Amino acid sequence: MGLIGHGAATRAKRPEKQETWGGASPGNDRIQTDPMSWTDERIATLKKMWESGSTASQIADELGGVSRNAVIGKAHRLGLKARPSPVKPNEEKPEVKKPAAAPAPKPAAKRPQVAATPAPAHTPEPEPRPAPRAEIPSQPVPNPTGDMPRIVSVGPGGFLRQGPGDQQPPIPPAPPRRLVPAKPSPEIADKTSLLDLNDKVCRWPMGHPGEADFHFCGEAVNPGFPYCVEHCGRAYQAQLPRGARRPPPPLPFGGPRVR
DNA sequence: CCCTGATTCGC
DNA sequence: GCGAATCAGG
Numbered sequence A: 001m002g003l004i005g006h007g008a009a010t011r012a013k014r015p016e017k018q019e020t021w022g023g024a025s026p027g028n029d030r031i032q033t034d035p036m037s038w039t040d041e042r043i044a045t046l047k048k049m050w051e052s053g054s055t056a057s058q059i060a061d062e063l064g065g066v067s068r069n070a071v072i073g074k075a076h077r078l079g080l081k082a083r084p085s086p087v088k089p090n091e092e093k094p095e096v097k098k099p100a101a102a103p104a105p106k107p108a109a110k111r112p113q114v115a116a117t118p119a120p121a122h123t124p125e126p127e128p129r130p131a132p133r134a135e136i137p138s139q140p141v142p143n144p145t146g147d148m149p150r151i152v153s154v155g156p157g158g159f160l161r162q163g164p165g166d167q168q169p170p171i172p173p174a175p176p177r178r179l180v181p182a183k184p185s186p187e188i189a190d191k192t193s194l195l196d197l198n199d200k201v202c203r204w205p206m207g208h209p210g211e212a213d214f215h216f217c218g219e220a221v222n223p224g225f226p227y228c229v230e231h232c233g234r235a236y237q238a239q240l241p242r243g244a245r246r247p248p249p250p251l252p253f254g255g256p257r258v259r
Numbered sequence B: 001c002c003c004t005g006a007t008t009c010g011c
Numbered sequence C: 001g002c003g004a005a006t007c008a009g010g
Helices: A040-052 A056-063 A069-075 A228-236
Strands: none
Touching: A040 A056, A040 A069, A056 A069
């Protein structure tokens, strides 16, 4: 006794999103009705974007009519999951508590969650972690003494450039992507691997670091450049003036929705 | 504070 | 099955 069930006292109600398609005016038949159920297409888009690394918010915004929670819930129901989640590194650590400090029983009476989770605390899954993977050197460029003659090369874009040393590559060409736990699938048989790199072959990364088939271009370099002619055209681009930002990332999703 | 995803639980 | 409410880490 003595325990008075004080409901949510300071719990501010924060309806994440209560989008109501108020636009559904009477007489408006034809077009899809409110249900907005998870059609196959919507699910497909959800999957695609989810696996693509898009955030739940973006997916929800793209799909429209659904909250990000709905997206997350659906994704989990679909069996999707596993993405860098801010909260969920839970890994039972054996013997890390102090016997003297006591278990420090947490009241945790914040909410009647009825958890009742026995939590066996058994982790019979050692899961052997593969050794760390070598990283790509940003710019190994052995370029030793300045014995390199001043070569003026012409890029595909018709640009002129001095030899290395006068200028450094402006932007790193490696598109940052989701890192994966390194798969043991050396499918890079005839591919140019990290060890195959030298100043004669193109260092343009193909794929994403950490992936099984990650390798390098390996084509003959454009004289004076770390990349071949083709990739020079991608690595060295004129700086666009402010205001002319470049937001055109490939949109491989099913429905190119324009807003 | 914002963001994120995970989870719970009423519907 | 769905998703708001809530939790929790960055």
